[in-house]
Amino acid sequence: MADQRQPTVIADNANIVYRIYGSVAPGANSPLASLKRIMTGKKSAAVREVHAVKGVSFVAYKGEAIGLIGTNGSGKSTLLRAIAGLLPVERGGGIYAAGQPSLLGVNAALMNDLSGERNVELGCLAMGMSPAEVKEQAPGIIEFSGINDRGDFSSLPMKTYSSGMAARLRFSIAAAKKHDVLLIDEALATGDAKFRKRSEQRVRDLRKEAGTVFLVSHSEQSIRDTCERSIWLESGVIRADGPTDAVLKEYETYVNK
């Protein structure tokens, strides 16, 4: 593969730190301790830092689909959010991307009190579509999500949906737009086998449209089916980066140890 490949996402020594307020050991937040802290001007002990991603570097190219694997809490979703520009990267490193990467996660909350139809409209507008585009795309999105297979559910509030239905609708909304870089967080894991097949096909189509896809999933099958390259993150550090088969083999031996 010595042809000219166009990089779409580059991470150069990316560090991501969460700062969490108000979660401290019992006693450290008592009125007396707080007063003492204010009087002495010491930095609040109520702020705890979690170093979620540590010095990660990689290059992703156009047309690639990359699987991100790792145990729970290894920093996969955090890394995706940083690629999307939703979480800031610490000084001294950076993440660069072509265009605006879009994150598509199962916990991408829309408004639960509103009907599916109106959530489609809102979601599309939030992705930067024009009202005319929304009108044109909306029936296709609802059709693709399959929420109307069992009657007219698209006009019911989203809080009445099963979690699988809601996840399918979110995936359909995000997949309606052409993305330079599409970041998928466990979205394919939900939904029934029929929908999974359809969404995997859609991911392949999106890749053909010259984008790059990142997929976070615990389902080895969906990683194997969609990605030829994988990155294994463990405790915020890259343990392996290469062809999916090799990385998954290494990962399996680690997990089953």
Next chain:
Amino acid sequence: MAQTAVADSDTGPSLTELARSHGLTKAGRLPRLPEYTRQLWSYRHFIAAFANAKVSASLGSTKLGVVWQLLTPLINAGVYYLIFGVLINTKQNVDNFIAYLCAGVFIFGFTQSVVQAGSQSITANIAMIRALHFPRASLPIAVSLVEVRNMIASMIVLVAIVLLTGEPVTFQWLLLIPALALQTIFNTGLALFVSRLISKVTDIRQLIPYILRIWMYGSAVLYPVTFFAERIDGWQLALVESNPMLIYIELVRHALMENVELATSAPLLWLQAAIWTVLVGFGGYVYFWRGEKGYGRG
């Protein structure tokens, strides 16, 4: 550009240089202010849809629905009529005290609800912020739009009260429109300011009810504006009378009612209102924009 990717090895050009040579942009870069404003403008349909969605989500669980937008100010006015008009029967040396009072209550309420809702606009939508890309200023601006709708409903009630209490219709009523326009811009700036401040320092949310209450007492809502001039003078009076809420309330009373005593002359009030509008509207916007990339951190 004739460069094969050698990023796998450490000996190639640094990754940052590679990114630059391929024209990649840094994730989480703060756009310049004009660029940000353009982005915001291209999201105007989203802002409107989000504001509508908020209204229907909040009224969706009630049987009367949109009627509540008109009922809320009516009940509000009714309560004040009962207490001040019937029980205490105060006049406080103001002709038509009920209209005077309701103008104050509704105009202050407009800003009050923008501040209250604006203080939650980032923290309550954090999941959406972490999932989707849109200029974050859309959220506080949508809050301001929602309250404009409520304000229009309460202005209909106010005009009815003013007419029922015997005020004549004059050309001066047209001044209501620029006064409310100025206040709307002021409110939007305030919502932007408060939403960033509270996303950073959540403790301030606990203080907001008290700040709003003392602000209301300083804005001559429940008593005539002459109350202050009779009790304090010098810099203290100047401070109280430069209060933007007092100024906006005065302008509305001046527009709708005959024979109201103003704190200062009307042209001076208009000048002060314009200054506050530009200051808070623009200042709040710039302050919010500078924090744009940190809102997802939560």
